[in-house]
Amino acid sequence: MIKGLYETHVYVKDLATSIQFYQQLPGLAPCHYDEERKIAFFWVGAPQKFMLGLWEMPEAERSSRHFAFECDKNWILHESVSFLHSLNIRCYNFLKDGIARPMVFCWMPAVAIYFDDPDGNVLEFISILEGRAKPESGVVSYDEWLTISKED
Template sequence: MIKGLYETHVQVSNLENSIQFYTEVLGLKLAHRDENRPIVFLWIGNNKEFMLGLWEQKENLQPRHFAFSADKEDILNYSVEFLKSRHLKPYNFLKDGIDKPMVFSWMPALAIYFNDPDGNQLEFISILEGDGKPELGVLSYEEWLKH
């Protein structure tokens, strides 16, 4: 019955700033702005594949986490430069100061993180081929290739 996750919603402190961030910085497309509530919907991908809702919340903001699907080669070769060129700070899951993508070996998947202006933790992720190796934990892509 379930084929995937179509949409998610996050709270933002300033709707106008968040619209600018998600459309101009990340390249999502405005789908709909609700004139009766402080919410906008953004398209992710082509042909209305996925949707993100931004809800303005002035108090008790609760940051969330979600991941954008990306190609492995884009994550390896372009993601850090992409983020830094937009004045965003990339970081890995371990938050060890290294701004290189890492592999979650149990999946396996390659990922790099960054935050939106409200502290929502965003991620670019790509599922890697092959079987997971949970015993390896989280490691660099170079280390992953050795196993």
């Protein structure tokens, strides 16, 4: 029986650059490095719960991927954008409307903000919200979600 997703792997151009990038993210801890195979692993959250693998690969073998990190709702809403900006990482919402603010996917519901790693992989900070899903409402700002979710 599946209990969760244990690991995911992404291919990167330069392992050293990617290690430097990922070790800045809160909740990631280096757990294994293999210089010969050009692989680095990070625990995500608690050790041995989830793992991210970075593999240095030639450009012909790389393609961009997407994955999301589960985070605290309040951190996403109040700190994630300034945190990413402090690291000179551009963030954006799902609508890519030029406004760097978390948005709510009403079909889940969940609040999220996006950013890219040095290789163009699309990363996301996400938190599932309380309340009933409202897929008909699409993707909205958190303030709009608060109004919509009170309509029950």
